[in-house]
Amino acid sequence: MIDLSRNDTNPQGLRVREFYLGRQPILDRHQALFGYELLFRNAPVGPAHVTDDLSATASVIAHAAQLGMERVVGDALGFVHADADVIMSDIFSFLPREKVVLEVTDAVTLTPAVLQRMTELVGQGFSFALDNVTSDTGHVQALLPLVEYVKMDMRNLPLAELMKLAPRFRQDNKKLVAEKVETRDEFKNCLDLGFDYFQGYYFAKPVIMSGKKLSPSQLAVMELMTLVTSDADNLEIERAIKRDVSLALNLLRLVNTPAVGARQRIDSLSQAVTILGRRQLQRWLQIMLYAEPSKRGHSMTPLLMLATTRGRLLELLASKLRPSHRHAADIAFTVGIMSLMDTLFGIPMADILQQIPVNDEVAEALMFRGGFFGDLLKLAECIERIEEMDDHIIPTLRDLAMSTDELVELEMAAFEWSDNVVRYAL
Incomplete structure (x- = not known):
């Protein structure tokens, strides 16, 4: 296992704070705040990119823990990306398990060691979300018993496919999260399909009503x-x-x-x-x-x-x-x-x-x-x-x-x- 308990620097010399942070709200069916997905970006000279590699993710988590996760998410949950290297690392001593949901994609390399480590982390009280699910493959099936949340991207899935997948995952008692919900119609469609949580800025878009008066x-x-x-x-x-x-x-x-x-x-x-x-x-x-x-x-x-x-x-x-x-x-x-x-x-x-x-x-x-x-x-x-x-x-x-x-x-x-x-x- 990779030891990152002293994670002041990483092999590439990435300073802990060479990143910027996005915090996207995740709402429940009543549109009350449930959590935030925390999106970290490197700040390179060239185009920005997601810090999914082990060293960068570990640096960010270490810094977030140092600042206090409560400052970032308050009373809500924080959803944080985790690849196979992160899962196999020792960064979890930095994380308050009751405040964090670890997001993995169906592209994560499923070795026996990774599955065993995820099982250990679930046993320790950590929660997992399966992110960007587009089908019901054998890979997804192998991960389902270990995850509490299934996230589906509204940009990548047509409504017909959503109508097949949502009931399937609900049968396994998974909590469904709709990502990239940008319109109120999309929100309503996901509500009707039984989604539990919604991520996107549909709630911040003005719906102009002619002749409307202030209360x-x-x-x-x-x-x-x-x-x-x-x-x-x-x-x-x-x-x-x-x-x-x-x-x-x-x-x-x-x-x-x-x-x-x-x-x-x-x-x-x-x-x-x-x-x-x-x-x-x-x-x-x-x-x-x-x-x-x-x-x-x-x-x-x-x-x-x-x-x-x-x-x-x-x-x-x-x-x-x-x-x-x-x-x-x-x-x-x-x-x-x-x-x-x-x-x-x-x-x-x-x-x-x-x-x-x-x-x-x-x-x-x-x-x-x-x-x-x-x-x-x-x-x-x-x-x-x-x-x-x-x-x-x-x-x-x-x-x-x-x-x-x-x-x-x-x-x-x-x-x-x-x-x-x-x-x-x-």
Whole structure:
């Protein structure tokens, strides 16, 4: 067995942090967050590629463990690729078995030693997923007894084939994961076929409904945001909050999250308005727009998670890249969190910007991905869709004069912050 217990470097000299990280949500049938697939990429001079080889994967896992897997996945599960070399290695001492699902493909070399090692790991409490399944071959049959999840790629499988395979694997009590679900029709088809989990960004795509109006609770938050960004005095803002009891209670709960970092508990609305200040109060109201619909169910949870992660990542990027620009971080946060409001409201972004007054830089970023803040938003979107857009990340980082090391550290911080916010917001 290959000993990687001291995995500071690898035979090729790959530094532990020469990678960047994508985190793609996996949702359950109610569209609540279940897990994340963690996608790692090398940061080479040439085209980016998946770090499936042993040394790179081990380096990444060692670093993720060092940072703390909870920072990456929060309360969810982390799905991590593992080839035959990884399975035969000693990297598993780095991994919290209750938080990790190891993904193998049906292309993994099935030697007796690999099967025995997988059996040992299952006995130790690790879970396996069989990834990119396209048929029911003998190879797949040999792996099925050892795996808990079967993943099928919606891009690679026609509906007719899915209709044959899904019932077959359900007979063996396997949990089915649909990958690359990009439309709500695909989501519905997979629901009907009995899939348990769904991976893809169908939930983040706007479904524009003509003539749609904001809900009363959303209107209340929007009106309050207008007061906060205007010259209204604190007493007027406090009175407006008090007119909506649920709004007041939700705001108090949100501003007492660890993510705010207040030194004392905030027990009153006047305290919230005074201690937080206008910019911080505006931030929590923006988050509440996403949190409010989730009171009616879990369907907005992933959108809330994605929006808060984007907002925080853009804020951290702007703080690092423009430290002397006083308001750059606040503008960046607003761009990140507003970038999904067309999906949230089912209204075109142009119409939203007529209702929410923003400056030209924010409008340019949201409408056209233009300017400095548009570049930051494009970077965040590329990271979210790392499989299709990873070749854009390195050039963008180069333009921003930022290293992959720095990007991963900021991503980890954004993941952790977002997880804290969502945990308290729902």
